[in-house]
Amino acid sequence: MCRPQVVAAYPISPQTHIVEALSDLVRTGELAQCEYLTVESEFAAMSACIGASAVGARAYTASASQGLLFMAEAVFNASGLGLPIVMTVANRAIGAPINIWNDHSDAMALRDAGWIQLYAADVQEATDLHLQAFVVAERTSLPVMVCMDGFVLTHAVEEVDLPEQEQVDAFVPPFVPQQLLDPDDPVTIGAMVGPEAFTEVRYLMQQRMDTAIGTVAEVAHDFREAFGRSSGGLVRGYRLEDADTVLVTLGSVAGAATEVVDELREQGIAAGTLTLTCFRPWPDEAVREALAGARRVVVLERAFSVGRGSIVGQDVRDSLHDLPVTVVEAVGGLGGRPVRRSDVRRLVEGVAADLLPTGRLHFLDLDHALLASAGVR
Amino acid sequence: MTSTRETRLYQVGTFAAGNRLLDLEDRSVQAHPDRTNAITSGHRACRGCGEALGARFVLDAAVRAAGGDLVTANATGCLEVFSTPYPESSWQVPWLHSLFGNAPAVASGMAAGLRAQGRATRVVGQAGDGGTVDIGFGCLSGMFERNDDVLFVCYDNQGYMNTGVQRSGATPPAARTATTSTAGDVPGNPFGQGKSAPLIAMAHEIPYVATATVADLRDLEDKVTRAMEHHGARYLHVLVPCPLGWAADPSDTVRLARLATESGLFPLFEAEHGEVTGVTPIRHRVPVDDYLRLQGRYAHLFGEPGRPDLVARLQAGADRNIARFGLLEEGGDRP
Amino acid sequence: MFNVRFHGRGGQGVVTAAEMLSVAAFDCGLHAQAFPTFGSERTGAPVTSYCRVDDRPIRFHEPIEEPQAIVVQDPTLLHAVPVLAGVQPSSYVLLNTSRELSLAGVPDGDRVAPDRLVTLAATDLAREVLGRPVPNTALLGALAALTGVVPLEAVLVAIRQRFAGPVAEANVELAVRAHASVAHDSMGTVRAMGPARAGGTVGGRA
Structure with a gap:
């Protein structure tokens, strides 16, 4: 519904049916102008999202647990580069012992990764948060994790009020990147920064995160106005x-x-x-x-x-x-x-x-x- | 139709000397005053850096082939470090550095993102040998097997030079590095290890694979141009001598690259869809000694008493390459 | 709130059964929630799924421990997993079997009220109607008849939403026949039949 342009994902329980469904949507053309990349690892999934986002495409992935840790390096990189990627985390425990079921160890392990983290209380909110996540991400140029409890929510069938596509399109406008790799106006993204400026770059990240508190609240407010339903927020x-x-x-x-x-x-x-x-x-x-x-x-x-x-x-x-x-x-x-x-x-x-x-x-x-x-x- | 085409002006082993005699369209990319200068002067590479030379020729040729419409993804490594000391950048092309091991996947994502937007912009990914054959290999293989529309270039200096010359999966046998010292029975990097990334790339049956060096820069430009004529996954493996890591004289960079090919240690070839389509014959074959003796990383092979047995094993490797790729053209000189 | 727990093995449509029941409940204007517990996704492994139906929104997420109805899609599970755990005197137990079956020796079997236990040869019926031994839609039809938690029509809507074309219609026929055999045996309306249903075997080979 949020019209991602690149979906790159690697299967892991309990995320699989999310990406299976997206793959189908891309193949049938229901999700138009979208490329689905069947990458070889979660590390590649997040990396592909980084590349896609940097050329101005709305990028999305989903993962959980070991997968989230496997992509951890790229997770930090995405926020450092200020790329507004949205990722669903189907929260799952981290081994050893290996365990495929729900807890929050995975997302909590990445709480300092510089991503906005939103947690869904039920399936309706998980749906709504995805709409809000793209808006928050693109408004702040920060990546957003939408965390939903593995199996408990990811595999639950509950009544969900699915908004109309036109409503979603009005709420989630087309992606306008705040930085872009453009051959007509070449920029260097991801330069090496030494002690003389690294602190300042990190300071700006913190400042942007502080601003994001307001944005999360504001977007939830806008959502309530648009859909008549209270969802998300702080x-x-x-x-x-x-x-x-x-x-x-x-x-x-x-x-x-x-x-x-x-x-x-x-x-x-x-x-x-x-x-x-x-x-x-x-x-x-x-x-x-x-x-x-x-x-x-x-x-x-x-x-x-x-x-x-x-x-x-x-x-x-x-x-x-x-x-x-x-x-x-x-x-x-x-x-x-x-x-x-x-x-x-x-x-x-x-x-x-x-x-x-x-x-x-x-x-x-x-x-x-x-x-x-x-x-x- | 000019007679210059028939004239083989082997001055420094390339067509460089004949450049001004060629038709405009046959001249090198670097001969054009309006070349991109993708990586412009002022960067922090060492004297005699093969990678800086290779990257400029590769990217300028790629940008020309792409009509100026090109973006690049760069792995962590020397190339990234020496070109972008914040707040400066040598890059005159859109350039992104993400991580060490993910440049092929970032490039895949770029290609997907551009395609989704209906843009024809081309994508080049680049990394050193560590970022390509070691830490980035999973992502590279994934990009190959999906046949993503990316030209990936490996600048192979045969080790982790950025971090102080440690062994990589591309370090040749017997070479001394900081993690393969000359202590022990078999000094330097062990025999029987390492991998050939170009041959593995070919096993993916991708549209185009080629090897090149900074000794024959026209050949390098030609291969980039040919690679850009294809779509899908393409791989270019460029040997770029590193004076620091190889303990060689900075003025010997191009000479070393040429000796690597002329000894047979680094075969030059092209392949399409998994089949070798062409090799660059060795015009003047040299023994591996000529190549090895110029490099301090092999010094332990030549002192007193030296290790002629190991030199012979390296020669045998070169001979096998020559036989495998048919590198000796009819009447080629023999050592 | 009406809580149904389904037990079966991977490949028998256990998860789908709970989901279809929840869809049937939505169709009736009720609130519903369906969810599974997975071991690992292997064919033949024991799988449990749950469906809650209520006339007010369901706010919590936890497994059903005191079900009003238990559907056992595979009788070999009776001695393998605690399928009857938490059974109440008023709980319905719907067993898929083509044999005379005793709950003697089954954990908590003595807590099942005899008049609430119904068996149905759902696999045989499915093989006959679908040509495949997938008993879930038959059991849903029977469950509708047995408990009245949702009407048969709603089950059929859910089946048609889940499947398409001839597969949907074959499953509809299967559910209708299973429903009829239970409803017919009960000799009452669906709503009223629950307690009146005497323990016995209906449908297929008795």
Whole structure:
């Protein structure tokens, strides 16, 4: 719908059916003026997107997990060159042990790659975020990852309101590159930069990322105006007013979080939930504003930094550093383990009752029996 | 029809001397005052750099063949480093450097992006031997097998010169590098290793494969021009001596390139769709010694006591190339 | 909310079955969600898929642990994977088999209400109608009759949306025949038949 001109992709579960469908669309001509490259690796996929984007073509790829790591060098390069590539990340765990199922270790490993990272809560939002991603990318000349939980969302059939092509065309205008390899006006892109200017180049990247916070919000606003549906943006709060205890999530757990909040409210627990749609750039002000009234915040994420603990939790804590808010950090749903409402409810109840200490990472769903059988106590 | 065509003016082994006697269209690209100067003066290459020389001839010829409508993708390496010290650039063509190992894939993406936009702009990818035969080889093979519309040029100086002369998959046997020292029973790079990227390119049955050197620059220009007449994946492997890495005199760059071909160590040939279509015969065959002795990287073969056995093995390799490609034209001189 | 869990083996259209049921539910103006759990994509490997149907939007994503209906597309799974896990006294169990089958010894088999267990020789029926042993559309027809979660017409719409031409029509015929055999045996309307259906074998070779 967003009329990419070059799609370069390498198959990896659970991304395959996305690129299979795109290949069909290109072959049947339904997706016109588009070239589909069956590249030999994810590294080549991102590299081809870099080349395509540099000659002024709208470039798209999709990957996950090991594939994302395999292309990592080119991922950093794309943002360094300021090329507005859009990539779907069908979030999947990283081995070893090899695991094809969902968690966020892959995208989180590339959180410092200089890409905008948007996380979809459901299939509708995943659809909408792709439209927004192309607009954000091309307006900021920064690449964007649209992260959607592998299998949980990528293989889910849900009702989706698919916008009309004319609406999409109006929302996603043709790509006008901010830098272009043009034989009539030759430029050098990707020159070697030494200590005398490297810091400044990186500073400008940071500045552009800061600006992108506004762009992400602005494009979500425009989307709501155009399609009459609230989708994307920086963060989304649910029953945050008077919320004492707030559950912060990103990705497909968001829906379960709202269910749990409703249940807890019925029990008289003043719970609320905040969904982070935009993780990079970090929407510091929006997070701070949304959580300022809370007394306790629990961050539940599907990845963690081995040797340190919470990833998103650190950012949340940092945003609230001078506020009297307790931040509890939890991880769950690793390697495809479902995050159940019952687990989430137990977590939030525990936090609301001040039963979970801060300063350590809580595992939502550890199978203690399995650990015991492995001789771990 | 001019008589000059019949006149073989072998002055420095090329047609350079006869250039002014040729018809306008037969003159070298570099002879035209309006040549592109794709890589212009002021770059930071070493004295006697074969790669800088090769790249200028290749790109100027390619730009002329493309009618000025051309973009380039460049791998990390000497060529990239010496040509674009920010905020300066030697490139007068649209030029992109992404990474070390991905130049063929970047070029593929460029070709796809241009085709999607309905533009006829041509694409040239370029890398040194490390970026081509080692770290970029997966991307190169992928570009070949998809037959993407890219001319990829390898400037082969037989090692990682940019990082201080380490061995690559294109380093020849017995050569000393920083990672194949002269210590041990078989000093220098081991025999029986390495690969021939042109032959592997041919195995993809792509439209055009050729080898060339900076000794015969008219031949190099001709091959670029011929490559640009084809569409699809094309590969040009250019031997570019490196005075630093080869420990040779900067003034010997062109001489070394010529000796590499005339000894049979670096055969010059062209192939289309996997079949050899032409070879450049050796006009004055020389023993490999003549080539090796000019280079410090082979010095350990010639001192006292030296390693005549290894020189003989290198000679045997050259002989095999000569036999395989039929490099000795009728009546060619023999050493 | 009505939760259906499908068990089968790779190649039997388990994932497609759940997806078609969700499409049928959309067609009725209901909200639905379908999703699979994959091991690896090998033919013959056990595959589970899920479909939730509700009259309000479904906000969460988690596997179905207490299904209102379980469809077992391959009876050899009964002793291989916990197909009956979470079965409720009111849960329907639709088994594809051409044999007399006892749940004795099947984990949680004793928790299945006898009057909620129905068997259908869906593979035989599929072989007869489609010429291929793919039982999923037959089971969907039967499931519609058994549970009334969606009407047969909606299943047919979903089949026609999924397949084209003669394949679609053959699958429609298969679903209609499977539906009729269950509905006929129940001797009641689709909506009402659920609890009235006595345990027994319908369709194909008994």
